[in-house]
Amino acid sequence: MSGGRDGRLGVGVIGAGRVGPVIAAALAGAGHALTGITSGSDDDRVEAILPGVPVLAPEEVVRRSELVVIAVPHDQLLGLVVGLADLEAWQPGQLVLHTDAGYGVEVLAPALRRGAIPLAIHPAIVFTGASSIDLRQLAQAYAAVTAPGPVLPIAQALAVELGCEPVVVDEENRAAYAEAVATATQFSRSIVRQSAELLAGVGVENAGAYLSALVRSSVDQALTEGAGTIGADGIPPDATIDG
Incomplete structure (x- = not known):
């Protein structure tokens, strides 16, 4: 080459x-x-x-x-x-x-x-x-x-x-990487579609545009908080566990 x-x-x-x-x-x-x-x-x-x-x-x-x-x-x-x-x-x-x-x-x-x-x-x-x-x-x-x-x-x-x-x-981590990517994309799509349907049901026009800034700011906040909000056991430190 x-x-x-x-x-x-x-x-x-x-x-x-x-x-x-x-x-x-x-x-x-x-x-x-x-x-x-x-x-x-x-x-x-x-x-x-x-x-x-x-x-x-x-x-x-x-x-x-x-x-x-x-x-x-x-x-x-x-x-x-x-x-x-x-x-x-x-x-x-x-x-x-x-x-x-x-x-x-x-x-x-x-x-x-x-x-x-x-x-x-x-x-x-x-x-x-x-x-x-x-x-x-x-x-x-x-x-x-x-x-x-x-x-x-x-x-x-x-x-x-x-x-x-x-x-x-690394090669051995590609499957886990793909799972992480799929989880983020599929979950976010599902939640946004569900929210848009609920807003449309209460008469909000152009629900997608309405959600745009909200979703972006929510994602930005989640990414800023990052792993620091999750304990070693996978539970947020301020979470209440029933039972």
């Missing part, structure tokens, strides 16, 4: 859902050249985000790229990596990066055996698919980074180029 004298890379993306095109746009904004992206359910949206970027088959994206970004659903990732290995698509020295929260780099072992360099970077945001919103979110976000020791600085640098603050999560 040459990457050019200035360290810029030819970047290809496999996955044209909410995540892949935004990651591509962020890396292009950092000066990397986009070599191609796979087709998705809405190629017109991808064209609007990434005008002129070729739409290619996955194996052709891999063939053309020095950095391959894989942004596919969790249950498709391993099969995709294995399938491309069976086609002998992976190249020695090529960077292969996936964005899944639940996997570290072990899932990329078939590419590693072909000489590729495995990286895992999960930006801790909920992607909307709207590039302008998501790029702003990336600039304020952290990203979980997992990589073999010698190439960890590469993964960290790529996270920074996405706009994120990198946080190293």
Whole structure:
């Protein structure tokens, strides 16, 4: 992998859902050249985000790229990596990066055996698919980074180029990390939906907008309080326990 004298890379993306095109746009904004992206359910949206970027088959994206970004659903990732290995698509020295929260780099072992360099970077945001919103979110976000020791600085640098603050999560901790992320997103969505329905039921118009500042300030307060409000037994120090 040459990457050019200035360290810029030819970047290809496999996955044209909410995540892949935004990651591509962020890396292009950092000066990397986009070599191609796979087709998705809405190629017109991808064209609007990434005008002129070729739409290619996955194996052709891999063939053309020095950095391959894989942004596919969790249950498709391993099969995709294995399938491309069976086609002998992976190249020695090529960077292969996936964005899944639940996997570290072990899932990329078939590419590693072909000489590729495995990286895992999960930006801790909920992607909307709207590039302008998501790029702003990336600039304020952290990203979980997992990589073999010698190439960890590469993964960290790529996270920074996405706009994120990198946080190293060890391979053995990725499952727990994914559970933490899922708990936060699923619980918050459920509670906000329930609150919005209750407000709408009492006649509050545009309940989502009404809750916006309240939810943000509540989350900020919870994050500020942090772990200091929880005792070693997991119970807040001022909690009353019946019985």
